[in-house]
Amino acid sequence: MTTQGAILALDQGTTSTRAILFRPPALEPLAVAQEEFPQHYPAPGWVEHDAEDLWRTALSTLRGALAKAGLAAGAVAALGIANQRETVVIWDRATGRPIHNAIVWQDRRTARACAELRRGGHAGAVAASTGLLIDPYFSATKIAWLLDHVEGARAAAEAGRLAFGTVDSFLLWRLTGGRVHATDATNAARTLLYDIHAGRWDPAMLDLFRVPAALLPEVRDCATEFGHTEPGLLGAAIPIRGIAGDQQAATIGQACFTPGMVKSTYGTGCFALLNTGAEPVRSGHRLLTTIAYQFHGRRAYALEGAIFVAGAAVQWLRDGLGLIRAAAESGELAARSEAARRLYMVPAFVGLGAPHWDAEARGAVFGLTRDSGPADFARAALESIGYQTRDLIEAMHADWAASQTAPGEIPVLRVDGGLAASDWTMQFLADVLDAPVDRPAVQETTALGAAYLAGLQSGLCPEPEGFAAGWRLERRFTPDMPARARAAAYAGWKDAVRRTLSSPG
Numbered sequence: 001m002t003t004q005g006a007i008l009a010l011d012q013g014t015t016s017t018r019a020i021l022f023r024p025p026a027l028e029p030l031a032v033a034q035e036e037f038p039q040h041y042p043a044p045g046w047v048e049h050d051a052e053d054l055w056r057t058a059l060s061t062l063r064g065a066l067a068k069a070g071l072a073a074g075a076v077a078a079l080g081i082a083n084q085r086e087t088v089v090i091w092d093r094a095t096g097r098p099i100h101n102a103i104v105w106q107d108r109r110t111a112r113a114c115a116e117l118r119r120g121g122h123a124g125a126v127a128a129s130t131g132l133l134i135d136p137y138f139s140a141t142k143i144a145w146l147l148d149h150v151e152g153a154r155a156a157a158e159a160g161r162l163a164f165g166t167v168d169s170f171l172l173w174r175l176t177g178g179r180v181h182a183t184d185a186t187n188a189a190r191t192l193l194y195d196i197h198a199g200r201w202d203p204a205m206l207d208l209f210r211v212p213a214a215l216l217p218e219v220r221d222c223a224t225e226f227g228h229t230e231p232g233l234l235g236a237a238i239p240i241r242g243i244a245g246d247q248q249a250a251t252i253g254q255a256c257f258t259p260g261m262v263k264s265t266y267g268t269g270c271f272a273l274l275n276t277g278a279e280p281v282r283s284g285h286r287l288l289t290t291i292a293y294q295f296h297g298r299r300a301y302a303l304e305g306a307i308f309v310a311g312a313a314v315q316w317l318r319d320g321l322g323l324i325r326a327a328a329e330s331g332e333l334a335a336r337s338e339a340a341r342r343l344y345m346v347p348a349f350v351g352l353g354a355p356h357w358d359a360e361a362r363g364a365v366f367g368l369t370r371d372s373g374p375a376d377f378a379r380a381a382l383e384s385i386g387y388q389t390r391d392l393i394e395a396m397h398a399d400w401a402a403s404q405t406a407p408g409e410i411p412v413l414r415v416d417g418g419l420a421a422s423d424w425t426m427q428f429l430a431d432v433l434d435a436p437v438d439r440p441a442v443q444e445t446t447a448l449g450a451a452y453l454a455g456l457q458s459g460l461c462p463e464p465e466g467f468a469a470g471w472r473l474e475r476r477f478t479p480d481m482p483a484r485a486r487a488a489a490y491a492g493w494k495d496a497v498r499r500t501l502s503s504p505g
């Protein structure tokens with residue numbers, strides 16, 4: 001292991017792009033640049049990004065982080081990329097231009113196509129190969145939609161003139177000046193097209209979702225050689241040596257390398273991943289089986305629970321209801337709600353994700369009285385994040401306990417993401433889970449994970465065990481709620497969810 005050179009990490013997220021420079025081997029953050037970009041909602045339930053915005057903000061934040069640190073690109077040993085997952089970009093190989101806006105993971109336009117495929121009895125085969133459910137969330141039906149709706153796209157795709165990529169792959173293509181069309185195993189695992197057991201694109205899935213093989217990128221390890229940035233872009237050619245989907249990058253950044261470790265990231269949505277080790281665990285509770293990371297051709301698997309609305313509920317308090325001016329005020333307001341005035345908010349703004357997967361459900365608030373006020377709404381919104389996490393963790397516990405490979409209980413929850421800054425929410429989370437909640441010193445865990453991958457491949461960072469030993473706690477939240485109060489609160493939530501589902505059980 002050598003000790004020179006900074007590592008640059010790019011975290012291309014749903015609402016903003018961040019670039020962070022880290023100093024190896026411990027990966028202390030040196031400089032951050034962040035930029036938001038526009039969201040496009042062309043029809044109800046549709047969400048698009050202009051892929052040029054993703055590229056523009058990637059480039060300007062990478063340049064910005066270097067400028068802030070006063071470093072030349074020549075001093076950067078390697079670049080790692082983490083990205084919003086599932087989002088689909090299709091571009092012309094000759095011009096590098098996207099044929100349409102990117103269709104974002106949140107987009108529901110293919111809900112009907114998915115329902116038809118489910119009715120056709122394909123769910124079993126899809127789950128067996130990809131570990132996923134047939135849902136508009138994933139890439140495959142979005143790719144088919146673009147090929148069917150952009151004039152000439154299907155023929156061009158079949159003729160090999162177009163390229164598909166998740167956002168990492170598109171950015172890699174642009175960064176390498178159109179030389180490299182590749183992705184990593186974690187991103188491939190989110191497309192509904194990748195056999196996560198065999199580690200290859202699955203011809204049966206390509207047939208089922210009508211995706212021509214000529215569109216697809218080559219799939220590589222998370223820490224490997226992905227090519228070099230064009231020298232003109234950042235001032236020198238920087239080797240690109242790490243790629244992972246953002247939630248997998250956060251799992252790596254949280255050093256969840258041991259089977260049984262779980263992290264939960266609270267951004268717009270919430271994504272919890274449980275490392276299940278070398279063997280994939282099939283969920284009996286509609287969680288996803290996915291690839292946590294792949295090093296030296298060896299895969300570690302994860303069970304994943306995805307909640308679509310977490311921080312977005314706080315944004316709704318701010319932008320929809322006007323109850324707060326800034327997200328950070330939500331905890332203070334919630335703390336003013338009196339115990340007896342509990343409301344339940346089921347934030348099914350875009351349906352419910354795991355473990356319910358109810359695309360038709362819509363949000364509801366229960367328990368309103370003449371006394372209900374802003375503080376009760378704020379508390380209900382923040383508590384919904386704790387309850388939804390408990391739904392996921394209970395499902396994980398059950399799947400994990402049923403699996404042959406489970407060594408024991410899930411001990412603690414490691415948290416990160418913007419909303420993890422809310423002490424009030426993290427304390428409620430520990431209370432409702434009845435488990436400790438650990439918040440790390442470096443809360444930019446997604447970028448940290450991407451940097452670690454690049455540092456590992458460069459020989460600047462230690463092997464996973466060494467990196468895990470360096471993980472530092474900022475604060476532990478310890479459960480402090482009487483068992484009876486916990487049980488009553490959670491029972492109320494279960495009832496509220498039951499009443500919100502589109503076909504209540």
Ligand SMILES: Nc1ncnc2c1ncn2[C@@H]1O[C@H](COP(=O)(O)OP(=O)(O)O)[C@@H](O)[C@H]1O
Pocket residue numbers: 013014015016266267268269310311312314315327328329330331417418419420421422
């Ligand atoms: N102190 C806070 N209290 C409550 N919510 C917060 C706080 N800080 C940030 N948030 C919420 O966290 C989310 C932003 O987290 P971030 O990780 O940047 O999200 P994303 O990567 O999905 O864009 C926003 O939805 C915001 O409302």
Ligand SMILES: O=P(O)(O)OC[C@H](O)CO
Pocket residue numbers: 012013014015083084085086105245246247267268269
């Ligand atoms: O960009 P984020 O942090 O909201 O994460 C998005 C996820 O990768 C979607 O699966």
